[in-house]
Amino acid sequence: MNVHVATGGYAERALSIIDDLKHLEGPMLPILHAIQHEFGFVPEEVKPVLARELNLSRAEVHGVVTFYHDFRDAPAGRHVLKICRAEACQAMGAERVVDQARQLLGIDFHQTTLDGAVTLEPVFCLGLCACAPAAMLDSEVYGRVDEHSLTELVAEARR
Template sequence: MNIRVSASDVAERTLGIIRDLKHLEGPMLPILHAIQAEFGYVPEEVKPLIASELNLSRAEVHGVVTFYHEFRDHPAGRHVLKLCRAEACQAMGSDRLADRVRQLLGIDFHQTTLDRAVTLEPVFCLGLCACAPAAMLDGEVYGRVDEHCLSEIMAEVRQ
């Protein structure tokens, strides 16, 4: 179910988040994380609000949002599947798994399935190098991901 939020509601909620967090030292990242938690992504229209409230340029805010892979510019699916793309995971076969996931879902990285069930994202280290290849589904990490584990993950996201 996709619930529409009015532009004024987005602005009001965003300003509330900014005012709650702008007292922090280096508040932009906590503010961006809170906005993404609130809306599921960082809407384009909030960047000027953040810039104004933090006395920054819109380019500075945009630069931070686009620099960090964690921030999205569009809503994610019901499930977010992250596949590690770091060297240890690549050495243990993550490229082959990534190809299989893209084939099964019919999407590429940074895309969401048409039914809005799954968003596929690359991540550049989950800290499970000794258990490579690694994946994360909705915040739950999986190590030593193989075809069997991948099948279980795919079954979970397709329910």
């Protein structure tokens, strides 16, 4: 994420990203991923620019952004903790892990701690069904997560 754009002015940089990628077949998802990579989220002011450049309605762009759980409408914390909500993890006690995460962090899904350290997000399958329940801290995946290992993950994220 470029720090110099964190105070606004997203449209100009987004236009450059769009211009670089709009030649692709089905360019909206690659463009949205690039925008989120650049800014850490998809700024509201970028949606009409993207709609105009791809000859789409704002509603179509908004629909795609809100449909996919990975796109954010606000910057995430320094670390992102995702807890699997799929059936295998639910069957193996993920709800206890979720409740503990909410308690330890003092936030709910799609929220960030006040100190900006951790954003908590649900995820629907990390591919570790045999090692359920599963979680991911940033890009590192963990299986057989329990109350003890979750406490360690949260402590690591808070450092």
